[in-house]
Amino acid sequence: MRLGRRGDTDYHASMADASGLPTTTGSPTRRAGTIPQTGQTHMGSTGVATDAGTGGGPASDAPLVRIAGLEKRYGHAGDTSAALAGVDLDIARGEFISLIGPSGCGKTTLLRILADLEAATAGRISIDGLSTAEARRDRRYGYVFQAPTLLDWRTALGNVMLPLRLLGHPRAEARRIAAEALAQVGLAEAAGRYPWQLSGGQQQRVSIARALSLEPELLLMDEPFGALDEITRERMNQDLHALWRRTGKTVVFVTHSIAEAVFLSTRVAVMRAGPGRIARVLDIDLPADRDFATRDHPRFHQLVTQVHEGLHAAYHA
């Protein structure tokens, strides 16, 4: 989705959607523990590392996300088709889980249901004990789309500030929070640039900053690096991994890239189509610290092969 110039109401609603915000403004409460201040100039540079898979200290042992018996049918009475059926998945706090699978197996649908952008037909989902609607109202997640969804007539800073302003943060405070979030993704110096003055990777960093600025516990990312060249994508992977380690967010990440899924994740869920379901979940037992050398690790290649085999089986199931 790319936002064009539209009426205020329209694009504010869309911006709210794009940021995982409720479409009505709420009180400008900001959860404690603001975006970590590390003073780094790069999204993946320094910062306080946390143990892989546990992030910044779980508030409880219960899974953050619980999905049980999820079913989604599109269409109207008498003419429906199943996009998802029998999806069961628990996601621990601080986990980085990737969803991979054939085109049309329901990865985006699953993400959109988690974000309350789509209603499930049957099944149960909870996010930290809340329904998806409650989690959305309480801004428990940030959503990063495949396309950056930035407003062309707002600077990077202005784009990140917008959802904060919609939530009622005073201008100066929204500016400070947005500047912090941009620094987190290594874009402090590009705050005054417009989207058309930024590369695709930089635009996606702004989208990530916008999602982070609301301090969600959960980040939902739908193939955010799919449009980037291979080298930029690897760099973004490296930086996202460092960001995840530093912040301890729980991330659900949709991708078509096996290498990306293995590099980033603590677990990879392989899905199959017809209707969409989870075929296999693999633990990614790579060392917690991952960098460019990780891709040369023998275990990395073994895991890539395992996911590849799982995908092959999913395609031919």
Ligand SMILES: Nc1ncnc2c1ncn2[C@@H]1O[C@H](COP(=O)(O)OP(=O)(O)OP(=O)(O)O)[C@@H](O)[C@H]1O
């Ligand atoms: N709004 C909709 N109305 C009707 N059918 C839909 C709608 N959105 C998705 N579908 C169908 O649901 C199924 C799952 O789609 P979805 O986009 O979730 O798959 P995906 O795994 O994300 O695909 P891709 O990898 O190509 O992005 C597909 O068969 C798709 O055609």
